[in-house]
Amino acid sequence: xxxxxxxxxxxxxxxxxxxxxxxxxxxxxxxxxxxxxxxxxxxxxxxxxxxxxxxxxxxxxxxxxxxxxxxxxxxxxxx
Amino acid sequence: xxxxxxxxxxxxxxxxxxxxxxxxxxxxxxxxxxxxxxxxxxxxxxxxxxxxxxxxxxxxxxxxxxxxxxxxxxxxxxxxxxxxxxxxxxxxxxxxxxxxxxxxxxxxxxxxxxxxxxxxxxxxxxxxxxxxxxxxxxxxxxxxxxxxxxxxxxx
Numbered sequence: 001x002x003x004x005x006x007x008x009x010x011x012x013x014x015x016x017x018x019x020x021x022x023x024x025x026x027x028x029x030x031x032x033x034x035x036x037x038x039x040x041x042x043x044x045x046x047x048x049x050x051x052x053x054x055x056x057x058x059x060x061x062x063x064x065x066x067x068x069x070x071x072x073x074x075x076x077x078x079x
Numbered sequence: 080x081x082x083x084x085x086x087x088x089x090x091x092x093x094x095x096x097x098x099x100x101x102x103x104x105x106x107x108x109x110x111x112x113x114x115x116x117x118x119x120x121x122x123x124x125x126x127x128x129x130x131x132x133x134x135x136x137x138x139x140x141x142x143x144x145x146x147x148x149x150x151x152x153x154x155x156x157x158x159x160x161x162x163x164x165x166x167x168x169x170x171x172x173x174x175x176x177x178x179x180x181x182x183x184x185x186x187x188x189x190x191x192x193x194x195x196x197x198x199x200x201x202x203x204x205x206x207x208x209x210x211x212x213x214x215x216x217x218x219x220x221x222x223x224x225x226x227x228x229x230x231x232x233x234x
Contacts, residue, residue, distance in 0.1 A: 009128050009200035010212040052198075055132040071130065077213040078127070078158055078199030079111045079170050079190060 001025075001066035003032065006052075009074050015040045027063040029053075033072055042072075049073055081155035082138035084129050084199075089157050089168040103152045103175035107182035109190050111170040113163045117213075121206040122165065129160045130198035141192045149185040151176040156189060158199055169201075191225040 002023055007015045015036075024032060033046045050073040051058050064070065091110060098106060113125050142154050152175045159169050172189045174182045194216045204210045 006130075008130055008198070009202070012128070013212070052130070052133050055130075056136070057133070071133075073130070073198055074200060074212075075215055076195060076198055077201050077216050078129075078197045079194035079216065 001027075001064070003064055004067075004069040005032075005036070006069060006071040008071060011040070011042055011044075011072060011074060014042055024064070027065070029058075029060060029062060029064060029070060029072075032064070032070065036072070044072075044074055046072075048075070081142055081153070082135055083157045084131055084134055084160055085157060086159070086161040089159060089171050091168070091171055091173075094155065094157060094171055094173055098153050098155060098173050098175050100152055100175055102177070104177050105179035105182045106173065106175050107179070107186045108174070109170075109172040109186050110168050111190070113165050113167045113169055115165040117203060120203070120209075122203050123206045124165075124204040125163045125167075125169065126202040126204065127158070127160045127163065127169065128200045128202070129158070133198045134158075137197050138193070141189055141196060144192070145174070145185045145188050148188065149176070149181040150178070151181050151185045154185060154189060156193060158193070158197065160199070187222060188225045191221040194221065195226055 002021055004021050006019050012018050029051050030046050036042060051060055052071040052073060053062055054069055115122050138156050145154055154174045157171045163169055172186050174185045176182045202210055202212045
């Protein structure tokens with residue numbers, strides 16, 4: 001299935017892009033992040049990131065569906 | 080909606096005007112400024128990156144919580160994105176209430192939670208042209224009582 005990935009902050013810098021689409025053969029945000037971490041040398045552990053699916057904060061265990069967008073969010077540092 | 084992300088300069092006077100109310104006896108505001116130093120390094124600029132499709136719902140949740148916890152009339156938040164230089168206003172919070180006490184408490188509640196929960200990230204650019212994404216707002220400034228979800232992972 002096709003998943004649209006959004007990158008923010010340090011993850012966007014390391015990936016060299018703010019978004020991309022990937023075809024995956026599983027439905028796990030954790031497995032997807034593990035692959036991205038390997039591809040782009042992301043420093044964060046999955047458990048230290050929040051997950052937004054279709055622009056809503058979601059549990060780490062949420063199952064992805066075809067066409068979903070997902071963002072892995074580093075610790076927020078506004079203000 | 081009482082929340083805005085903007086890449087334009089924050090103008091507190093006009094934002095304050097929008098909160099004016101004849102039934103409010105108190106108004107409290109907070110401005111977060113870009114300071115010229117952090118942890119021993121001289122800061123030249125801050126670059127704020129936000130998640131505009133998610134930030135409004137989080138901000139409105141924080142504002143709703145503040146209205147439930149404190150006796151306030153109204154509250155608003157504006158946060159900058161993009162490149163800011165020292166002295167610029169990065170974030171503004173305004174609160175009105177019948178009495179002053181709740182404006183102070185609600186204003187602090189809102190800014191503490193904005194800093195920890197709003198999907199915005201800042202990168203510091205230093206005068207030696209190095210740069211670094213800030214990884215934590217845990218500077219000890221936040222009132223721990225205000226942070227119900229400081230490490231929220233499962234909403």
